[in-house]
Amino acid sequence: MTVRASMYRDGCISCAACWILCPEFFEQDPEDKKSRVVEAYRIQGEAGEGEVPGEMDCCIREAACCCTVQVITLIE
Numbered sequence: 001m002t003v004r005a006s007m008y009r010d011g012c013i014s015c016a017a018c019w020i021l022c023p024e025f026f027e028q029d030p031e032d033k034k035s036r037v038v039e040a041y042r043i044q045g046e047a048g049e050g051e052v053p054g055e056m057d058c059c060i061r062e063a064a065c066c067c068t069v070q071v072i073t074l075i076e
Helices: 017-021 054-066
Strands: 003-007 026-028 035-037 046-052 072-075
Touching: 003 035, 003 054, 017 026, 017 054, 046 054, 054 072
Parallel strands: none
Antiparallel strands: 003 046, 003 072, 026 035, 035 046
16 A cells, blocks of 8 residues: 655744654755655655655654644555
8 A cells, every 4th residue: 555645844844853753755955944755755746745665654654743733644
């Protein structure tokens, strides 16, 4: 089953939790300082949408759970 991560970037406060917990999938955008999905996993080039590789499932779930403002949603 493919899991997708969706991030409401406008609500991101740059707390760094997601890119610290799952740096293979999330990174800080150097322009607006908000979190974004690493380019390799983006869906249609969208910085806030990504397809989660199976081996990253645990860290993505932890990042979503630990997000201070709860802007990361997992879609199964």
